[in-house]
Amino acid sequence: MKNMKIGIVFVGRIYTPTKEERKVVDCDLSDPEKLNFLTDDAFKAKYSAAIRSLLPEGVDSFSCEVESENDAIDVAEADAYVLMPFNAIDKVFGVLHSKNKPIVIYTAPYSDIWSYGNVFYPYFMRDVRKIDSYMGINPDVYLADSEKDFSDYMAALIVRYKITNTKVLCIGEAMYEPYHSFNWGYEIIRLIQAKFGIKWYHMGKDKFLKEYEAVEAGDPDYIRKIAKNDRIPKEYSAADCEKAHRVYQKLIKEYDVNAFTVNCLESTVHTSCHTTSCFALSRLNDEGIISACEADATTLMDMLITSYASGEPSFMLNPYLFPMDNKLFVSHCTSPTKRSYSNDETDEFNAYAYFEMRTLPCGLQILKQPGPVTVTGISHDKLDRMVIVRGNLVRNTAFPSCRTQVEIDVPGGIKKLAENYEGRHWALVYGDQSEKIAKANEMLGIESVII
Secondary structure, eight states: OOOEEEEEEEEOSEEEEHHHHTTOSSOOOSOTTTTOEEOOHHHHHHHHHHHHTTSOSSEEEEEEEEOSHHHHHTOOOOSEEEEEEOSOOHHHHHHHHTTOSOEEEOOOOTTTEEOGGGGTHHHHHHHHHHHHHHHTOOOOEEEOSSHHHHHHHHHHHHHHHHHHTOEEEEESSOOOTTTTOHHHHHHHHHHHHHHHOOEEEEEOHHHHHHHHHTSOOOOTTHHHHHSSEEOSOTTSOOHHHHHHHHHHHHHHHHHTOSEEEEOOSSSSHHHHHTSOSHHHHHHHHHTTOEEEETTOHHHHHHHHHHHHHHTSOOEEEEEEEETTTTEEEEEESOOOSBSOTTSOOBOOEEEEEOSSOTTSEEEEEEOOOSEEEEEEEEOTTTSOEEEEEEEEEEEEOOOSSOSEEEEEEOTTOHHHHHHTOOOSSEEEEESOOHHHHHHHHHHHTOEEEEO
């Protein structure tokens, strides 16, 4: 995926340094030009550097100055624009808005700079909100009130950019959820493409099985050697677990995608391949390929938002709610082992037979670390509402359920969570990522309910 490009646009050239105005002892407004200063190369370099320092990593940027409507028309293409207003050139805002890219308005602090442009950008914000509402389109204009607010907006815009540029490969039949309607399963795939601009590739299971059979056998000892504890029955071969990972990697490279899901539960993929996809999906998530099981397109969307916003690998899970204790229990078998994409720390795992089909290897028990976590669930019909749970992971458990399973305290209350329940499978990341995820949802037109 190519880097997002940000255009930093200085709107006009005239400003007044606040420190110069403060030097005025006997106020005389008869010469309004005496405190007019022009932006020069040093000024623009200073503020360009200040804005760039607030951008997340992996972003390309350029800066330019516009003094007329036609200057604005010729501004280079970008994926989003940051506008810094100076003197009054109100038409410039409208021209840049017509480029149909997000706009974030960044003003210098009043304690540093007085600008006539600060009377005009609110007119622009007022007008585009009313006109775009009349037309039924999103204004996509934001005002930053602090450096942190600006950084948060830019991080959220990058999440949206990544979502829009995501390409998914799905193997097998679509999940029937919601409402157990096969039509709705395929409609969710259509909605993901229509609403978020995601590119979706779909491969039937029969075609996949031919691809699978054409790949050489796997290493029967690989998973047993890297597991903390090998609890797969000795007579089982784990060779196809490792092979499935290589087959998925091959297809991901051929289709040039960065997200993946497979119908591993209701399809014949498990039984025909003599393995589960648990190990393969865990490894793909470690490698930065956001991957969901069960061809669950809704949860894949949840994982994309949660992982992109937090910068962390996400764990797809089944949630169980216990309101008497304010406890959330979650389980599944495809958790990543990486704790974060920003370092190489990993969680150990035990290898078992698969929970639902004890005759198949393998299910992974990833030994998760205690501490703050964020759990998310997106609405499984419209993808327009997300519950975001701030919790504290207490311990790994050993109930008769999917192999990776943990207990989570939820200070916000399980009753409130149940009353605002969304989704089917959910996603979990380490740390309190609620603010980042909610900001990304704002950019994506998704309502956030934080518990």
